Amino acid sequence: MARLPGEIDGRRFLRAMARFGWTVGSQRGSHRKLVHPDRPDFLIVSFHRGLGRNIVRKVLRHAGIDEEEFVKAL
Numbered sequence: 001m002a003r004l005p006g007e008i009d010g011r012r013f014l015r016a017m018a019r020f021g022w023t024v025g026s027q028r029g030s031h032r033k034l035v036h037p038d039r040p041d042f043l044i045v046s047f048h049r050g051l052g053r054n055i056v057r058k059v060l061r062h063a064g065i066d067e068e069e070f071v072k073a074l
Contacts, residue, residue, distance in 0.1 A: 004057065004067060007050040008074070016073040020065055036063075 014024065017034060025035035025042060034043040043059055045051070051059075060070055 004053045004071060005074075006053055008056055009050055010047040012074060013045075013051050013056065016070055017063075019073045020063070020070075022063065034063075 014032075020036075021038065022034045022036050022043070025033045027033070030047050032045055032047060034045060036042075043062060045055075045059055056070075057067065060067060
């Protein structure tokens with residue numbers, strides 16, 4: 001089982017999410033709103049330094065993305 005890194009760079013995270021169809025809909029300060037064309041909901045992610053493992057897990061759970069698939073997309 002592939003394990004999530006301790007911290008993921010924001011650009012790397014966005015590239016991986018784009019592979020699953022999520023794009024940046026808008027930005028306000030350091031918070032980005034990720035939208036998906038097939039889903040009515042959205043994700044708001046804060047990009048200060050890097051994204052910690054627990055934050056990434058919560059976002060992936062909400063987005064319905066498996067951790068192993070996400071690690072492969074990194």
